[in-house]
Amino acid sequence: MNTASKLSVQNLAKLYDGVPVLERVNLEVQTGSFCTIVGASGCGKSTFLRMLLSQEHPTRGQILLDGAPLPLEPTPDRGIVFQKYSVFSHLTVAENLILAQEFETSRWTGRLFGTSRKAAFESSEDLLDRIGLRPAANKYPAQLSGGMQQRLAIAQALIKKPSILLLDEPFGALDPGIRVDMHELLLGLWKELSMTVFMVTHDIHEAFKLGTRLLVFDKIRHDPQAPQAYGATITYDLPLKSPTGASLRSPEAIAVAIGAPQTNKPTPSFQSIHTPNNQE
Numbered sequence: 001m002n003t004a005s006k007l008s009v010q011n012l013a014k015l016y017d018g019v020p021v022l023e024r025v026n027l028e029v030q031t032g033s034f035c036t037i038v039g040a041s042g043c044g045k046s047t048f049l050r051m052l053l054s055q056e057h058p059t060r061g062q063i064l065l066d067g068a069p070l071p072l073e074p075t076p077d078r079g080i081v082f083q084k085y086s087v088f089s090h091l092t093v094a095e096n097l098i099l100a101q102e103f104e105t106s107r108w109t110g111r112l113f114g115t116s117r118k119a120a121f122e123s124s125e126d127l128l129d130r131i132g133l134r135p136a137a138n139k140y141p142a143q144l145s146g147g148m149q150q151r152l153a154i155a156q157a158l159i160k161k162p163s164i165l166l167l168d169e170p171f172g173a174l175d176p177g178i179r180v181d182m183h184e185l186l187l188g189l190w191k192e193l194s195m196t197v198f199m200v201t202h203d204i205h206e207a208f209k210l211g212t213r214l215l216v217f218d219k220i221r222h223d224p225q226a227p228q229a230y231g232a233t234i235t236y237d238l239p240l241k242s243p244t245g246a247s248l249r250s251p252e253a254i255a256v257a258i259g260a261p262q263t264n265k266p267t268p269s270f271q272s273i274h275t276p277n278n279q280e
């Protein structure tokens, strides 16, 4: 393992009921990288994120975090945001945010009371300001727009100050204008908190705009007689930004390089990839 790596993925494979989903995945990621992940539907991108969270475990291979095997359970230093709003509808914005602190501090009742509860609210106020939801602190999710709910989901993932943020198509359900606002919010938080980010998206333009590095997942090996015989791996691993943040390639050049359709709309397919980088 590269000693400077925040995360090291070594010869990772994942099978479900004997069917390979991912195989031979190798990756070294430095602290502060923003890895955007694209690939055909069903090729295992979410499965990969869930393994980084320890919601799933590799069938073979290993993942090291700061040089040590990944803990077997999710830990507060890894936050995740899904496409569908994952906030609790019966809790207000502020209550959703202090929930993680309640469970950690008060394992038996899952609730905080009195001064502890007040302190938890106060410690979440800065984050509420940061995501622009302080005025909505006492509202319930049903009273929020889609963008506001997703900002709350991001804040929930950030409340424990994770060093790794996992994002599974977090903006896929939002209108284009709101997505742009969310991009700015996310980029600001990423820089401010020095996080290492892994984000799955179907939109190559979003991948290009946000990422410092693009990972393309696809199958290299195909058996026409047995389409499920092989899993996907990382077929392209492309730096997108220089250390100063300058773009190294245009989105169009990236799309051509990886054989993806050039469109502003979510990219439907990455099937036509011809020159993978780690074919054996």
Ligand SMILES: Nc1ncnc2c1ncn2[C@@H]1O[C@H](COP(=O)(O)OP(=O)(O)OP(=O)(O)O)[C@@H](O)[C@H]1O
Pocket (backbone or CB within 6 Å): 016, 017, 021, 039, 040, 041, 042, 043, 044, 045, 046, 047, 048
């Ligand atoms: N818990 C599970 N048990 C069995 N099979 C699963 C499980 N989770 C995922 N799979 C299968 O693994 C494959 C990869 O699924 P995954 O959701 O990781 O793909 P994806 O690339 O994220 O897809 P999409 O882009 O459509 O969200 C799919 O064939 C899916 O049916």
